[in-house]
Amino acid sequence: MTGILERSMIDAIATALFAHALILRGGFNFAGGEETPPGLSGAAARSILLVGQAGAAPWPHFLRWKESQSRTIADPLDIWSREVIGAAAKKFGARAVSPSDRPYLPFQQWGMRAEGLRPSPLGILMHPQYGLWHAYRxxxxxxxxxxxxxxxxxxxxxxxCLEKPCLKSCPVDAYSADGFAHETCLVHVRGQNGAPCRTGGCLDRNACPYGTDYRYPPEVQAFHMAAFARL
Structure with missing residues (x-):
């Protein structure tokens, strides 16, 4: 049998992450016999703590780090997240994993299990406090x-939500009952008429009436949209 990671240790992890405005987003124990990714030693992991953000709180911390990096660095937010979470993993005897790891890990399913969330019509998990303005790092x-x-x-x-404004604001109807039309969205964002999306973020996401206190500022949304479109 393995030991139990006590509440005091979890609180210490949360404190270390909060110094960078990252937060623990719940966790759970994997079920017996469940196929799980390996832990630090290579043995199967027994439990997981998700790390993420609420709103754009980490943005100033990320920008300070970014100022010291090469201007040509690719995927800087992923790298910053890996460094911060990796440092916490090293300190507390865990293995750090990222949503951008290949092969992809089931972060959305983990989030649903850890926090009891369900997807919005846009595919983003809807949080009862943060709305669509949160992320797992x-x-x-x-x-x-x-x-x-x-x-x-x-x-x-x-x-x-009866009106579903998140399905009525995109000029090219990128989101529908059929799912996300990735290529249609990408062409629009890159095109002449995509300036509002490039500078202010996804119009459908911004139309959601929930969690508006946590909405990312325009510069943060523009950053993410540029990463999506590789502009």
Whole structure:
């Protein structure tokens, strides 16, 4: 049997991450017999803590780090996230993983399990407080179990939204019941009429009425849109 990662250790991890405005986004123990990624030693992980952000809180920390890097650095936010979460993993005996790792890990499924969230019509998980303005930046895998209860009774705000403005604001109807028309969106964002999306972010996402206090500022949305379009 492995040990139990106590609440005091989880609190210490949260404190270390909060210095960079990252937060723990829940966690859970993998079920017995469940196929899991390896932990630090290479043995199967027994538990996971998700790391992410609420709103754009980490942005100033990221910008200070970015100023010291090469101007040509690719995927800087991923690199910064890996460094910060990797340092926490080293300090607390975990293995750090990232949403951009290949092969891709099931971060969305992990988020649904850890926080009880469900996808919005845009595919982004809807959070009862943050709305669509949150993200997972990585996760810590442990070979011990953790002392956390799984969430219960989380309200899915999309069920209360009758108008669904998130499906009515995109000029090229990139989101529909058929899913996300990636190529259609990409062509529009890169084109002459895509300036509002490039400078202010996805119009459908911005139309969501929930979590507006956490909405990313335009410069943050422009950063993410440029990464999406590789502009």
């Amino acid at each position: 990585g996760a810590l895998l442990f070979e011990d179990e953790i002392a956390l209860q799984e969430p219960r009774g989380v309200i899915h705000l999309c069920d209360t």
